[in-house]
Amino acid sequence: VARILITCGPTREPLDPVRYLSNSSSGRTGLLLAEEALRRGHRVDLVLGPVGLAPPAGARVIPVVTCAEMLAACREAHPRSDAVIGAAAVCDFRPRAASTEKRRRGAPWLLELVPNPDILEDLGKRKGPRVHAGFALETESEPDAAIAHAREKLEKKRLDWVVINSPEALGGEEGFYLLLGREGPARNLGRLRKSELASALLEAVENSLKRSAPEPDKSDRV
Amino acid sequence: VARILITCGPTREPLDPVRYLSNSSSGRTGLLLAEEALRRGHRVDLVLGPVGLAPPAGARVIPVVTCAEMLAACREAHPRSDAVIGAAAVCDFRPRAASTEKRRRGAPWLLELVPNPDILEDLGKRKGPRVHAGFALETESEPDAAIAHAREKLEKKRLDWVVINSPEALGGEEGFYLLLGREGPARNLGRLRKSELASALLEAVENSLKRSAPEPDKSDRV
Numbered sequence: 001v002a003r004i005l006i007t008c009g010p011t012r013e014p015l016d017p018v019r020y021l022s023n024s025s026s027g028r029t030g031l032l033l034a035e036e037a038l039r040r041g042h043r044v045d046l047v048l049g050p051v052g053l054a055p056p057a058g059a060r061v062i063p064v065v066t067c068a069e070m071l072a073a074c075r076e077a078h079p080r081s082d083a084v085i086g087a088a089a090v091c092d093f094r095p096r097a098a099s100t101e102k103r104r105r106g107a108p109w110l111l112e113l114v115p116n117p118d119i120l121e122d123l124g125k126r127k128g129p130r131v132h133a134g135f136a137l138e139t140e141s142e143p144d145a146a147i148a149h150a151r152e153k154l155e156k157k158r159l160d161w162v163v164i165n166s167p168e169a170l171g172g173e174e175g176f177y178l179l180l181g182r183e184g185p186a187r188n189l190g191r192l193r194k195s196e197l198a199s200a201l202l203e204a205v206e207n208s209l210k211r212s213a214p215e216p217d218k219s220d221r222v
Numbered sequence: 223v224a225r226i227l228i229t230c231g232p233t234r235e236p237l238d239p240v241r242y243l244s245n246s247s248s249g250r251t252g253l254l255l256a257e258e259a260l261r262r263g264h265r266v267d268l269v270l271g272p273v274g275l276a277p278p279a280g281a282r283v284i285p286v287v288t289c290a291e292m293l294a295a296c297r298e299a300h301p302r303s304d305a306v307i308g309a310a311a312v313c314d315f316r317p318r319a320a321s322t323e324k325r326r327r328g329a330p331w332l333l334e335l336v337p338n339p340d341i342l343e344d345l346g347k348r349k350g351p352r353v354h355a356g357f358a359l360e361t362e363s364e365p366d367a368a369i370a371h372a373r374e375k376l377e378k379k380r381l382d383w384v385v386i387n388s389p390e391a392l393g394g395e396e397g398f399y400l401l402l403g404r405e406g407p408a409r410n411l412g413r414l415r416k417s418e419l420a421s422a423l424l425e426a427v428e429n430s431l432k433r434s435a436p437e438p439d440k441s442d443r444v
Contacts (some may be wrong), residue, residue, distance in 0.1 A: 015243075017361050017389045019313065024240050050275020063266050091241065092327045102361045102389075105314045109335040115327050139324040167239045167324075 002209055004037045005081040006030055006059075007088035007119065009067060011067045015111065016099040024167075025089035029050030029135075032198040033087055034059045040202060045077040049088055066118040067091060072211030083131040083205050084121040124158035131208040133161035133201060136180075147178065147186045153210050154180060159191060160208050179204060224264045224304035224431055226255050228281075229273030229296060229341065235291045235316035237322050237333065246389070247311035249273030251357075254420040255309055256281045262424060267299040273309055289313060289338040300345050300352075306428050308342040308356040346380035353430040355423060356385035358402075369400065369408045376402060382430050385423060401426060 008030025012020040025050070034044045035056040046059040055061045062077070064070045067090050078084065087134055093113040105108065120134045136153050138146035146164055154162045164178040164186065177189040179195050181204070187202055230252025249271070256266045257278040268281040269292055277283045277417040284295045289312050300306065307402065315335040342356045357376050361367035368386055376384045386400040386408065399411040399419050403426070411422055 018246050018311065018359060019236075019243065019315070021241065021243055024242065026379065041414070089240065093241070093331055096330070100361075102359065105340070108337070109315055111333045111335055112341070113331040113333055115330070137240060137324065139322075158366050 001043065002039050002082035002206075003043045003045070004036050004205070005045045005047065005074065005077050005079060005084045006037065007047045007049075007070060007084075007086050007090075008034065008055075009051040010066050010089045011049045011070055011091045011116075012181075013067065013091050013116070014098045015093035015095045016102050018102050021091055021095065021113070023089040023091045023095065025049070025051070027053055028173075029194050029197065030085075030087035031055060032195050033085055033201065036195070036198040036202050040206070045081065047073045047088070049090075052091065067094065067119070071117055071119050071122060074119055074123060078130075080128065081130060083209060084120070084123055084133070084135040085201065086132075088119070089137070090119055090222075092116050092117065092118070092140065118157065121156045122161065124156075127158050128133065129212050131205050131212065132157070132159045132160050133159075133163070133205055135163045135165060136163055139167060141177075147180065150178075150180050150186070154182065161201065161204050163197065223430075225267070225302060226259045226264050226427070227254055227267045227269070227296065227299050227303040227306045228259065229269045229271075229292060229306075229308050229310035229312075230256065230277075231273040232311045233292055233313045233338075234287050234293070235289065235313050236320045236336070237317050238321040240324050243315065243317065243335070243427040245311040245313045247271070247273070248397070249275055250310035251373055251416050252307075253277060255307055255423065256419050257425050258417070258420040259307075262428070266304065268298065268366070269295045270308070271312075273383075277404045283409070289316065293341050293344060296341055296345060300348065303352060304369055305431060306355070307346055307387075307427065308354075311359070312338065312341055312403065313368070316340050337361065340379065342379045342381065346378075346422065349380050351433065351434050353383075353427050354379070354381045355385070355427055356381050357385045357387060359389065361388055361389060369402065372400075372402050372408075383423065383426050385419065 008021040009027035010025040012022045014020045044059040047062045062073045066073045096112040136150040140146045148162045162180045173194045178186045180186040230243040231249035232247040234244045236242045260280045266281040286292045317332040358372035364369045372386045384402045396415045400408045402408040
């Protein structure tokens with residue numbers, strides 16, 4: 001039995017009291033991962049952005065809205081986790097400043113967006129013996145370019161597993177997936193229902209957990 | 223029995239294949255208006271942005287994503303409508319250009335937003351004998367300023383009724399509302415459940431419909 005931290009859903013980055021920037025994400029994949037992890041007997045901390053779907057009973061849910069809130073919740077839960085699965089579609093830019101008053105319609109609006117922190121990269125710096133997995137949404141039409149880019153992400157964020165997917169999966173029931181580990185080539189999982197993808201990824205994470213020490217040292221080694 | 227065109231939910235304005243700009247809106251008010259209109263025996267055309275809630279059975283639902291799609295759907299349904307209630311939280315700015323590839327994280331991003339067309343103002347130009355109602359979300363702390371601004375909207379968009387609300391109502395079950403008509407002062411409705419607001423607004427729209435000709439001329443008179 002492992003304790004698994006799962007991030008799920010989009011984040012919203014406010015421009016003013018009514019407008020926000022966000023990412024397309026139904027949250028379906030993250031919720032299915034939480035469900036599958038619970039079914040396999042694990043404990044689940046679910047850091048959940050705004051979604052229209054209900055989280056599975058049995059998960060400890062930490063609701064968040066912005067990337068900053070999601071990062072803070074993850075940092076809080078991470079020290080007691082054995083594994084992390086970053087399934088959230090974090091909005092990776094935010095307005096430099098949010099206005100407290102609703103902006104009136106009218107002239108064009110030059111909006112300055114600044115990059116948000118990368119949550120998995122941040123947690124990777126305090127990874128220790130934990131198993132970390134993430135997703136890479138790739139829009140390149142060339143598979144080799146998509147895999148090369150996902151491998152860069154894996155190295156930079158110190159991930160054990162990266163699921164490569166494409167925008168077709170957004171909001172739907174299934175997608176086309178590749179699974180990339182630290183070693184070996186990317187494994188083509190083909191077209192899967194999201195529940196099947198959840199099962200395949202949990203399987204990979206469990207295998208990595210078995211290979212790590214039976215009494216993992218959970219101190220924040222870098 | 224009238225045929226009522228209701229817009230509902232937010233719109234989403236894409237920046238690239240995964241990111242979008244949107245407005246906070248659960249769609250609850252618009253869906254409750256549709257439900258209440260059906261209960262009163264009317265026919266409902268529901269132009270519905272992306273929401274997590276199911277529309278009431280019996281409404282003719284036209285799903286849309288962007289403001290441009292919502293405007294096109296409204297223009298199509300408007301000629302055969304007796305009344306229009308604009309309850310959608312239309313995103314009133316959109317990126318000047320949407321990128322077809324996902325933008326990489328990195329440097330700040332200067333995003334140029336341009337104003338979207340105003341759907342109720344557009345329909346107001348072809349109003350004819352129809353009853354038009356809309357919402358004005360006001361963030362001013364001064365009630366008089368909020369009412370003055372809502373009255374400007376009423377005139378400019380040729381509305382018969384404007385509901386003034388504030389951002390607290392977003393996503394919740396109730397709100398604080400004022401109802402402003404073409405004549406007389408704003409009526410303070412106080413704190414209402416959204417279902418109560420739906421009933422009060424449908425009442426006002428029905429009264430206006432009774433006052434208009436029994437056999438309304440539906441040609442596109444300006």
